[in-house]
Amino acid sequence: MDNNAIADNFSMLARLIDIHGDNSFKSKTYAAAAFTIEKLTVQLANTPREKLFSIKGIGESTGKKVVELLETGKLEILDEYIKNTPPGVIEMLNIKGLGPKKINTIWKVMEIDSLGELLYACNENRLTRFKGFGETTQKNIPQGIEFYFSNQGYFLYAELEEIFPQVENYLKRIFTSEKVHITGKYRRQELVIEELEFVVLESNAVIKPKFQTAQPPELIHETENSIQYKLKNGLKLHLYTGGNNMAAELFRTTGNSDFLTAFTEAFPDLSFNSLKGESDKAVFEILDMPFIPPCLREEKAIIDKAQKGQLPALIQPEDIRSVIHSHSNWSDGANSIGEMAEECIRKGLEYLVISDHSKTAAYANGLKEDRIAEQHKYIDVINNKLSPFKVFKSIESDILNDGSLDYSENVLKTFDLVIASVHSNLGMTEEKANQRLLKAIENPYTRILGHMTGRLLLSRNGYPVNHKLIIDACAANNVVVEINAHPRRLDMDWRWVDYALQKGLLLSINPDAHSTDGFHDVKYGVLAAQKGGLTKEHNLSSFSLQQFTKWLKSK
Secondary structure, three states: OHHHHHHHHHHHHHHHHHHOOOOOOHHHHHHHHHHHHHOOOOOHHHHHHHOEEEEEEOOHHHHHHHHHHHHOOOOOHHHHHHHHOOOOHHHHHHOOOOOHHHHHHHHHHHOOHHHEEEHHHHHHHHHHOOOOOOHHHHHHHHHHHHHHHOOOOOOEEHHHOHHHHHHHHHHHHOOOOOEEEHHHHOOOOOEEEOEEEEEOOHHHHHHHHHOOOOOOOEEEEEEEOEEEEOOOOOEEEEEEEEOOOOHHHHHHHHOOOOHHHHHHHHHOOOOHHHOOOOOOOHHHHOOOOOOHHHHHHOOOOOHHHHHHHOOOOOOHHHHHHEEEEEEEOOOOOOOOOOHHHHHHHHOOOOEEEEEEEEEEHHHOOOEOOOHHHHHHHHHHHHHHHHHHEEEEEEEEEOOOOOOOEOOOOOOOOOOEEEEOOOOOOOOHHHHEEEEEEEHHOOOOOOEEEOOOOOOOOOOOOOOOHHHHHHHHHHHOOOOOEEEEEOOOOOOOHHHHHHHHHHHOEEEEEEEEEEHHHHHHHHHHHHHHHOOOOEEEEEEHHHHHHHHHHHHHOOO
């Protein structure tokens, strides 16, 4: 172990001590030792053990730990701190502008222990409520987190919206539009993507010189029919090369392996050589079957549906007629209810459901009973002013640890509808999570179950649930299941949409917006829902004002 590695261990130990809020004298001692060791001109590994303690800046306590590192390759006290620190908290040390003291506040005071949660809290305008976190800090942290995530090589679909057109335009410019087409996971609208995939109808010999620029991407893999690069932002670029038939290449590279295997087995005599055109619609036309949209090419079952003429008419962004699940500046949102209503009107929407946080969510300035009454009077004024547009009175009520909601029946019945969500004690077993959700679903005032698993993509898996059990309970209690459209949530997962539809369940694509800008996230909820086969008829936020009002009276 060289000096740099030893110094890194001491530096990490010092920062973890500060993060835990422990002995500041010790943290300063270890930080000073790290600085001293890093500047040494001789390697400690080559220094006789008895002489270690005489080196200026290394006392007896530090010296013993240096010996421990040299002889065992690890530091027991550091391992203990790492064991007792959530991995997400340690990751925060990689974010520019976040030192140990700030991380201590984020973890111990805000009760946030992952980067995804921290990013979400910034989006919800929560950090500025705490000492030492101004608007500039809250603005800079998301940039640092997104930079960190991008360097891990994985991106949310939404994060690639700006990158994709730049890459596509570049490829089409140098190889012509007819020879370039997006394919793979991005074309299938996957939620998390590690590479952009394109069919390029050129040979490797033609393609590679085009990438020999002043700042060329890193070539990481090459075969006869593919080239894989790594771009400067950490995103991989996968080019399928050497083909001469766009329809065939596009079909072969779009569907996942399960779909393609099942398709080959279903149509063993299909010849790709006779295909013409720049679209893989030609594959389905030659088989005289309906075109299966790329987003549905995941499983064998969709092939059977296509053959039987049972493909769903997928919901589209323009089918959304409302904003359900939104937060105003009464809790942790950035805009007033009036501003949010006016933005809905500008977008041609018919109604808005304001569902600010409930009183248990003190971190989000959740509404206590007296403020609820004030808000309802305020909404009445807005409705009189903006009619026929309507703002509905809702709340995102916390599901407490025992499954109850955090208001009395007398308060719950004052709302037009209640969204029930879990925000605390997320480290549950599946049995505990099921019990907690089931009790909330059975509450007669629960109309929508919010973000079913509490997951945050690329950061937090969410608590385990028995999806069938929860969906069955929602169907039995006439409770709608939310598809939370925030790009980091997209929860309930699209893989359970089909089962929910089989049970006759209504779903609702909701932005969970904390500002008017958040309304845009509905698009990502629609794209995710399409993968599950959702139609507008089974989506609550596609209901007209008249239909929604009728639904409210149905329970």
